[in-house]
Amino acid sequence: MNKEKDVIICRCEDVTLEEIRELIKRGYTTVDEIKRITRAGMGPCQGRTCRDLIIREIARLTGKRVEEIPMPTFRPPIKPIKLGVLAESEDD
Amino acid sequence: MKETEILIVGGGPAGLSAAIEAVKAGAKVLLIDDGLKLGGQLIKQTHKFFGSKEEYAGTRGFKIAEILLSELEKSGDRFEAITNTTVTGYYADDGVFGALTGEEKYFKVKPKKTIVATGAYERTIPVPNCDLPGVYGAGAVQTLMNVYGVKPGERALMVGAGNIGLIVSYQLAQAGVKVQAVVEAMPKIGGYWVHASKIRRIGIPIYTSHTIKEIHGKEYVEGATIVQVNERWEPVEGTEKHIEADLICLAVGLSPLIELLWQAGCEMRYIPELGGYVPVRDREMRTSHPDFYVAGDAAAIEEASTAMIEGKIAGLCAAKSLGYDIPDFEEKFNAFWEQLDSLRKGPVTEKIRQGLPKAIVGEAYRHA
Amino acid sequence: MGGWIKEHPILSFKHGRKVKFYVDGKEYEGYEGEPIAAALHANGIKVYRRSIGLGRPRGFFCAVGKCSSCFMIVNGVPNVRVCITPLREGMRVQTQMGKGEIR
Amino acid sequence: MLERTGVPTREQIRGVTPPQEILNSKPVVIVECFQRIPCDPCHTACPTGAILEFEDINDLPKVDWSKCTGCALCVAKCPGLAVFVVDMTYSDKEAIVKIPYEFRPLPNKDEIVECLNREGVVVCEGKVIHVFEPFKDGTKVVSVVVPKEFAMEVRHVRVVRKDE
Amino acid sequence: MKRSAEVVIIGGGIQGCAVAYNLAKMGCRDVVVLEKNTIASGSTGRCAAGIRAQWGTEMNCRLGIASIEIFENLSEELGADIGLHQGGYLMIAYRESEFEQLKRNVALQNSLGIKSRVISADEAKELCPLLNTEGAVGFTYHHRDGHADPLLTTFAYAEAAKRLGVEIYSFTEAVGIDVNNGKVRGVRTNRGFISTGVVVNCAGPYAREVAAFAGVDIPIYPERHEILVTEPIERVSKPMLMSFSGNFYIQQRPHGSFIMGYGPEEHLKSHALNSTWEFLEGMARKFVRLLPRLSGLRVVRQWAGSYEMSPDAQPILGRVEEVEGFYISAGFSGHGFMFGPITGKLMAELILSGETSIPIDMLSYRRFQRGELIREPAVV
CATH class of the missing domain: 3.50.50.60 (FAD/NAD(P)-binding domain)
Known part of the structure; x- marks a missing residue:
């Protein structure tokens, strides 16, 4: 049994360690590329849990230092907000 | 849109201390915290703090939160705190923050200065079934048992023998949970030895040079296999042990929570000794963005004691930058740094001493 | 399994009012104003949802509303973070299967 | 070894144990603190000046045993729960160990409890003769009477009640 | 290299x-x-990755339908899923003059073999049952329009x-x-x-x-445009909703999330890619007016991208x-x-x-x- 299959890296989108390793091996060695292909980090948690894990995996498999791996951007809103709540914000 | 002189994001030890100092200096402060109660991690800390009198040594964390809050009660209308509210983003075009209370109220804040005291978030580890219910962050377990009085499980396995892992193991035992073992991948215990001794004598084994290999269970955690690791962190075949547990508690490190600083375009540096990416700052705790200050775990993963002093520095200096006349500024500023230096002098803070020079620019930022 | 801590050497817990709530139709008790997740945990309920892709069980994890693990349907609204949502009398909580629906 | 196991070595214990003549003369403190960490409440809690002032807050505590009365205020105050009092003068065969205790249930006076060593192993039984809470902050100090040969071993007690 | x-x-x-x-x-x-x-x-x-053939010039109609034909077979051709969803574009006119233009567009499109058509409000509601059609004067629809994952x-x-x-x-x-x-x-x-x-x-x-x-x-020249995306939910809306006078586009993607945007009065003409709260709130107001029953849907991310504008x-x-x-x-x-x-x-x-x-x-x-x-x- 392949244990990597059961290692969930991104909880929001159910992306496994196996998928991430596969992409790194294919030459996708930035968090952004892996995110764009797998959606890891695009879920409601904004990649808080998986970003570090992916960076560490890239560093481990490529021999790069963490600081050499570009950080993805941190987009607002940091916490999901209901559209209806936003719509009621006073316009100023 | 709410306006304020100083916005403090985060009401933990750093944020509360920053507020106290800024208000003392005469500034108007708005503090926003995402917890249901103020105090950050302090409210779940049942152990007594280290440090010296200035940092309330010998007092339990949740009591320190009460002390800081009672101090703030004296501030009158210069201090406002909003809880259960997440600062959802910084909009650089016009320097406005979005904020969300609960899920139903959204508003905006435009401050003159901002102190980011957002703390840290818990890391996790990639092992099979690490997403099963029953695998929790140590902080989450503390919240359940120490804030809400819920017994988080019957039998626990703790991963990580840093201070958090050791302290939470002890707290689990206090809550009546049987802690089966503490595993630590490093060859040495990372936390204070007194904490380790404390849990050893109540019967909790500590396995250093061990890691968790696999978590078992279908619907929720039923146990785990631990294994010894060699110097290259590789598992040693044949050393597997099965541990029965319905709770796996991860205390494998913290990362600074600094989304707002990234959004503000502050210069960041990856400094592993300080916990990962942290903002570059000067001795006033001011970042490369002239309106942003930082304190506490958001600046470097350290202890609550240093977080409180950094908060005081940030609060003091943010108030000064607004033009408030603080006659004893130099005296206070120097005293705070002396306290910090003294807390960071020993062998347990060696990593911090190596990391800080990489994060602190020597001169104060010469912001226009 | 679980339950509330009855006696603690350091802490005394000031719970809110005891209220009834429902999980997948079954009645339980919890304390008003405390996170739904605390009440679920105390009642021994650990699986809150099934994940979107692989249908894996998910539950409580970060306790601070930041990880997305604990989404449930509360009073018909999906994706509610039960670890930070206060419990109210009569709340109807449902296990969320996948993405959740708005109808 | 302590850094790997959490259990101090015999040498380390010997290093913080007062000379025999002092041990035989009065109740006295044993500070099992072996790591330089920023911390000094044991000193500030001491009413007699037996735990000396720290030059550097990271220093290991230093004890002037001549001044120590075995009052155990430091036992209750130490954030690391690393301070104990041993009284070898209790009787011919028995000694008192004063231990910080933060668990439930609390032992009753005269209750027989299990006594554990630094590795969490039950080494003997002991009789609780006193439980007090000097700072009213949740940390109790339990005085337990144990056979003298275990006085330097016993560092925790466990309440065992059949009916519970 | x-x-x-x-x-x-x-x-x-x-x-x-x-x-x-x-x-x-x-x-x-x-x-x-x-x-x-x-x-x-x-x-x-x-980008929001809408794909359509409902254009108002012959050139764009030809390019649009030709592109759709390629998209329709692209997953197979390239050997990888491109996330295609052909739920059509539902164009909503709020002004008579706009509706007249849409009708002229449909005539042009039809003449070029694009099977777009004018549809009634009832048909629009069939395509998107949660749609609030209040104020709308007319709709056009082309079923082969849609969305792919960019x-x-x-x-x-x-x-x-x-x-x-x-x-x-x-x-x-x-x-x-x-x-x-x-x-x-x-x-x-x-x-x-x-x-x-x-x-x-x-x-x-x-x-x-x-x-x-x-x-x-x-x-x-670059022009900043903003966009936002919600958490995913089970499909409730099939077509891309678009209006020129209403100034919005809103689409539920195959993944379940809604992606949407609109053009503010003035776009920032620079490479800057900051997000703004004005867009976040403005977009939310448009969305809630159009799909009021989805007001509980949460925004998970907003961002900006550059349109590469020509005169x-x-x-x-x-x-x-x-x-x-x-x-x-x-x-x-x-x-x-x-x-x-x-x-x-x-x-x-x-x-x-x-x-x-x-x-x-x-x-x-x-x-x-x-x-x-x-x-x-x-x-x-």
């Missing part, structure tokens, strides 16, 4: 990757794509191109184009020089800067006459993703044979000098 190539493409978005793939497919495999960041990291990866599509093109021998260099920025005697000689990059006789400018919002490397001035909001396609070997495929003004499959093909045809299967002469950048601007009535 290669030191020479037959064709060097600057820009690794949908245009660059589609041109590269089509060149290789037609037999020209000595192709290099230079991308200063990573594939699809610019405008492509930031990231998956671009990566699929890139991977397919690589399999055919194309080299794609990430983090490789073009910093100059060497031109000698009116001919392209090569491209200077931050990682060295690549000699080539053919350069294709697919640099999107940076197309003007890249053209300037070759001494050519093209009137393309008439139409692409600049073709060869540059003053510099032999220099081609442009840019200026798509917000529609680069949906046209990518067809323009990628046409550019490859042009480079290899000098001819294109759909005439694109009118899209030459010379139109601005000649004052022959195109008027497309169907844009947000």
Whole structure:
């Protein structure tokens, strides 16, 4: 049994360690590329849990230092907000 | 849109201390915290703090939160705190923050200065079934048992023998949970030895040079296999042990929570000794963005004691930058740094001493 | 399994009012104003949802509303973070299967 | 070894144990603190000046045993729960160990409890003769009477009640 | 890195990757794509990725339907899922004059074989039961319009191109184009020089800067547009909802999330990509008015991207006459993703044979000098 299959890296989108390793091996060695292909980090948690894990995996498999791996951007809103709540914000 | 002189994001030890100092200096402060109660991690800390009198040594964390809050009660209308509210983003075009209370109220804040005291978030580890219910962050377990009085499980396995892992193991035992073992991948215990001794004598084994290999269970955690690791962190075949547990508690490190600083375009540096990416700052705790200050775990993963002093520095200096006349500024500023230096002098803070020079620019930022 | 801590050497817990709530139709008790997740945990309920892709069980994890693990349907609204949502009398909580629906 | 196991070595214990003549003369403190960490409440809690002032807050505590009365205020105050009092003068065969205790249930006076060593192993039984809470902050100090040969071993007690 | 190539493409978005793939497919495999960041990291990866044939000019209708035909078989052709969802575009008119224009568009579209049609409010509600049709005066619909995943599509093109021998260099920025005697000689990059006789400018919002490397001035400028996306829910809305007077587009993607945007009164004309709270709130108000029952849906992310604007909001396609070997495929003004499959093909045809299967002469950048601007009535 392949244990990597059961290692969930991104909880929001159910992306496994196996998928991430596969992409790194294919030459996708930035968090952004892996995110764009797998959606890891695009879920409601904004990649808080998986970003570090992916960076560490890239560093481990490529021999790069963490600081050499570009950080993805941190987009607002940091916490999901209901559209209806936003719509009621006073316009100023 | 709410306006304020100083916005403090985060009401933990750093944020509360920053507020106290800024208000003392005469500034108007708005503090926003995402917890249901103020105090950050302090409210779940049942152990007594280290440090010296200035940092309330010998007092339990949740009591320190009460002390800081009672101090703030004296501030009158210069201090406002909003809880259960997440600062959802910084909009650089016009320097406005979005904020969300609960899920139903959204508003905006435009401050003159901002102190980011957002703390840290818990890391996790990639092992099979690490997403099963029953695998929790140590902080989450503390919240359940120490804030809400819920017994988080019957039998626990703790991963990580840093201070958090050791302290939470002890707290689990206090809550009546049987802690089966503490595993630590490093060859040495990372936390204070007194904490380790404390849990050893109540019967909790500590396995250093061990890691968790696999978590078992279908619907929720039923146990785990631990294994010894060699110097290259590789598992040693044949050393597997099965541990029965319905709770796996991860205390494998913290990362600074600094989304707002990234959004503000502050210069960041990856400094592993300080916990990962942290903002570059000067001795006033001011970042490369002239309106942003930082304190506490958001600046470097350290202890609550240093977080409180950094908060005081940030609060003091943010108030000064607004033009408030603080006659004893130099005296206070120097005293705070002396306290910090003294807390960071020993062998347990060696990593911090190596990391800080990489994060602190020597001169104060010469912001226009 | 679980339950509330009855006696603690350091802490005394000031719970809110005891209220009834429902999980997948079954009645339980919890304390008003405390996170739904605390009440679920105390009642021994650990699986809150099934994940979107692989249908894996998910539950409580970060306790601070930041990880997305604990989404449930509360009073018909999906994706509610039960670890930070206060419990109210009569709340109807449902296990969320996948993405959740708005109808 | 302590850094790997959490259990101090015999040498380390010997290093913080007062000379025999002092041990035989009065109740006295044993500070099992072996790591330089920023911390000094044991000193500030001491009413007699037996735990000396720290030059550097990271220093290991230093004890002037001549001044120590075995009052155990430091036992209750130490954030690391690393301070104990041993009284070898209790009787011919028995000694008192004063231990910080933060668990439930609390032992009753005269209750027989299990006594554990630094590795969490039950080494003997002991009789609780006193439980007090000097700072009213949740940390109790339990005085337990144990056979003298275990006085330097016993560092925790466990309440065992059949009916519970 | 290669030191020479037959064709060097600057820009690794949908245009660059589609041109590269089509060149290789037609037999020209000595192709290099230079991308200063990573594939699809610019405008492509930031777009809402609607695809439609409901246009108001013949040129755009032809390009649109041709692109849709390619999209329909693209997953199969490239051997990777591109996340295609053909739920149609539901165009909503709130003014009579606008409805008249939409009807004229439908007539034009029908004459070109596009089976769009005017539909009733009841039919609109059948397509999107949660839609609030209040204030709407008319609707048009084309069932083959829809959405594809811009990231998956671009990566699929890139991977397919690589399999055919194309080299794609990430983090490789073009910093100059060497031109000698009116001919392209090569491209200077931050990682060295690549000699080539053919350069294709697919640099999107940076197309003007890249053209300037070759001494050519093209009137393309970046314009900040914002977008937001919600958490996913089970499908409740099939078509892309779009209105010119209502000024919005809203689409539920196959993944379940809603993606949406609108144009504020004035766009920031710079490469800046900050998000604004004004957009977040303004978009929310539009959404809630249109789909009130979904007001509990949560926004998980907002971001900005650059439209690569040309003066008439139409692409600049073709060869540059003053510099032999220099081609442009840019200026798509917000529609680069949906046209990518067809323009990628046409550019490859042009480079290899000098001819294109759909005439694109009118899209030459010379139109601005000649004052022959195109008027497309169907844009947000």
